[in-house]
Amino acid sequence: MPDLKEKEDIEIDAKAEEEAKRKAEEQAKAEEEAKREAEAVSKSNSGGIDTSGADRDCGDFSTQAEAQAFMEASGPSDPHRLDGNDNDGLACESLP
Numbered sequence: 001m002p003d004l005k006e007k008e009d010i011e012i013d014a015k016a017e018e019e020a021k022r023k024a025e026e027q028a029k030a031e032e033e034a035k036r037e038a039e040a041v042s043k044s045n046s047g048g049i050d051t052s053g054a055d056r057d058c059g060d061f062s063t064q065a066e067a068q069a070f071m072e073a074s075g076p077s078d079p080h081r082l083d084g085n086d087n088d089g090l091a092c093e094s095l096p
């Protein structure tokens with residue numbers, strides 16, 4: 001009975017499709033969860049310092065420690081260029 005066989009195949013396909021959809025939804029959920037976790041980690045790493053604003057320079061800080069904390073909170077790539085050109089990991093050596 002080729003007709004019945006075909007029908008079964010279609011049902012199996014529909015099931016597999018549903019399963020794939022469910023898996024994709026689960027994955028999207030897991031990805032969102034991971035994103036949320038990463039955001040929470042980056043927030044706790046920054047120690048409450050908001051490093052997402054406009055570019056900061058050494059003149060925006062009153063002490064070297066303050067600039068250092070900000071540079072460390074903004075990540076290893078030093079997007080605010082507070083390390084200067086020596087790239088020794090010390091921010092704004094000119095500050096007290």
Ligand SMILES: [Ca+2]
Nearest residue numbers: 056057080081
């Ligand atoms: Ca800067």
Ligand SMILES: [Ca+2]
Nearest residue numbers: 083084088090
């Ligand atoms: Ca430096």
